[in-house]
Amino acid sequence: MTRTLLHALRGLGLGVTRPETHASRRIPLIGRGPFRFATEHNPPDISGRATLRTLTVAAMALPGLAQSPLSQAAPGDTVTLQYGHYKQSSWQLYDGLKSQYNPLQVDNIQANGGLTLEDRWKFAFNYVQDTWSGATPVASAPQALGGNNPTAAGASPLISGNGSMLYDKSLTPFALNEETGDYVADRRLVQTVASASPEIRNQGDFRLGYEWDEAAINLGGGVSQEPDYNSAFGSLNGRMDFNQKLTSLNAGLSYNNSDISATINPLYSPYVNKSFYADKGQIQVYPNAGGGTTEILTGNRQDWATHLTVAQVINKDLLLDSGIGFIRSTGYLGNPYKAVDMVFVDTSGAPIIDAGSGMPALWAPTVAPVIERRPEERDQGTWDIRLVQYIDVLDASLHGGYRFYIDGWGITAHTFDLDWVQPIEEWTITPRFRYYSQESADFYQPYFLFNSAAPTNAGGQFNLAGVPLAAYSSDWRLSAYGAISTGLTVARPIGKALAFEAGFEYYTHAGDLRMGGAGLGAWADMDYYQFNAALKVDLSAASSAGLSADDPHAHHHGAVDHRQSHLGMTAPAGILFNHMLEKEGDTMVGVRYAYSLQQGGMMRGAGSASDAEIVANGCEGIVQCTYAPQKMDMNMVMVDLMYAPTDWLTLMLMPQFMSMDMHLRRLEGAPPPTTEDIHASHGGNPAHSSGGVGDIVMAGMFKFFEAPGHKLHGTLGFTAPTGSVNQRVNGNSEFEHYGMQLGGGTWNIWPSVSYNGYTGDFNWGGQLNAIVPLENHNDSGFAFGTMFQSTAWGGYQIQDWLSGSLRALYTYQDSIAGRYPQPFVPTGPMDTPQSYGGQFLDIGFGLNAMVQSGDFEGNHFGLEWLQPAYNDYNGYQLERTGTLWASWGLAF
């Protein structure tokens, strides 16, 4: 069973993110399940059934008769949910300076699936969300420049330095020793580190495929969106099998079109030269509400990629896969957030300090920070080879790969990787090793030093056009270095239809690890780790708790019992903890998604609030308010995992993933912005994002009472404070608004009582629940208010598979207790604890569907829109527009 499942999961090839990576390159020449049956160590028994199967298998394996792996219907139909987390070490800064910013981190959630549409038609979908935040180098420079010294605003690197660096005749940098007043030689280099507010990327893509016996064709496409970078892409892939399926040829073509629209950080914009892009018309300038300007660097890039690969069975234990690829990129290929420091030292002129008292003559440089510039085309070629060897003694496999890369920017790179995949009982344990080494790009330097005076224009200003360079970058990723990573992947099936997979990797990047040694200096070394966990669901393995045809339960009791056992599953999608599992050993996997929107005017109590009122009173009277939200949306993904250890108890675990966006506007009559006003410097319509792991919900559900047509159960739930309450705006300088934090930060208890009933085609139910914080405040000094909800609903079975529902929901929530610690100053009502909570009445319109037969039997879907009907807001809040709930679940 285990192997069958893993085998089926391997059939997920369709559900792979990237159409052209190894991940989706599949060997099509190998038999499927029954085939394996006949050839494994366990010899087939001599019963007629097994013999027949062996013969069938042999026949199936003949060319033309054998099914291609992708064309096997149901077992390939899977849904996978994955969470991944990346965290980088802090950059090395000298002089005891610790970077004031959190290290870079990325949270990644991914959902994908591969479905058989009809016999030979396959469809795969994929959704990815990345949220990243933290410190990132904006340039690199001599330590003597002082680029990381704290600034008054606390949020801006000193890209042009603090004016104390000098050079001697041999162009060695000298730093000022502030204690002695002397200058000392200091050759150290350092990253100039900046930080940004969290940013979110969403990607959705699909793939449609058609399978012949010995060929396949796939068409794919998708979009990726982030605030500063939008791309759309498409691909076409073909596969042909030859030589009795011992050889398979794979070819593909893809195209990617991306628009860049990056806001140049207003805190460093005044110090960086943008003239190259300004002259090309790539910089757009908008006036902002703070009285300044917002500058946006725009660009477009296009990427064409092709590849050709061959997969070949060498012998019964060895596979080979090898290919070449070519990519051509054109357009704006730079990174809009990276700058270079150009340093001009004119030693032909008079030194600023004459030689003497132990110091050589020193000259003052001209430092000109400039936005980086890369060539507008890049051709890249790759060759890779992969061998997969079966190790009979241990029933393991050894995967070894090598990849060579060369591009027109002067970069060559080598990648080696080695995986040992070892099945042990139900587990599969895979240690991994990878080595990577690259040469630097022709136009990379940590900073650009010139032994001449800086070119100037007629007005005496620095003239970038006078610098004889066509490309320049100090992006450390274009430098020469090597990297070693080691990792471990574990996987095992859980029950009939689930598989769990987790991985960890530690990665070390260092100049010294470059092949042949001596790449970039240790100042640019860094480490990271990443881990990920995935749950795979085999959609066809469901018996759907009593719905399946071969479940005796269903046969004995018929349709009425059907409905009894599914009582609660047809409840509106927005009600949590609404149904238990039927009997001991049942499991259920589901996903619930909520999109909640607030948009429009500002409200107070049951009416609207004027800007003047908010300016005066919205910020607790501490200060005058400057901003108010004009739109806020929240996306929440909850993974429902349910298991029934006994008939009367169901356990539930619900990890949550959040992402939020808030757009602010300047209030009319607001006080003029100060220089420290982070929002003002962000431009006219400041917007924030946050996202990542939310609080985890754990619950036990207890059966209280059951009679034909009625069910009553209670739930004791807890939420663990796994979501961050330390989300910051613009680096570390300010707390995000309360409602933008990813969790509550406190342990909460969440009890509820639910009732479900039905008669004929009508069903109904109700629930009472409360969320009560068990702590007075979290690590950030506050706690969300106690919430109480009651809801009642009625539904009608429109078809066997479809029902509609109507419900009322009453919510009461206290305002926030406690507050962010000093020196936090509110900028608007979204920063004041009193402006949270209230009393609300919503009307819900829902639809529920349950697939009755076929490959997807037992899958249930729900959709509900909650429309606000009455609101009584605490303090000043943005008008509620509504909430959309969607759910999917499958019981086994």
Added chain:
Amino acid sequence: MIPISKAPAKPARLMGAMPRRLIMVLLMMSGLPLLSGCAPVQPWERGNLAKPHMALQPFPLQAAFREHIYGARESASGGSASSGGGGCGCY
């Protein structure tokens, strides 16, 4: 010591720098010549090859996540270009 850079960077165009001969070598290395060189493996001998851990990529989703990170940290991982999507990786 930082080299003093006055000369313009060399023009970036691979096709100029990568002659036809190199492309031919790449093609040869790609394994195409192997097409005919292997002993036939009969269908009933393919049991080991059919095992899930013999797949070219046994854990595709995890691999995609790793590749996504390599793409944002390394110059040679193809990044967004080879795979479609992936976004900017501008961090």
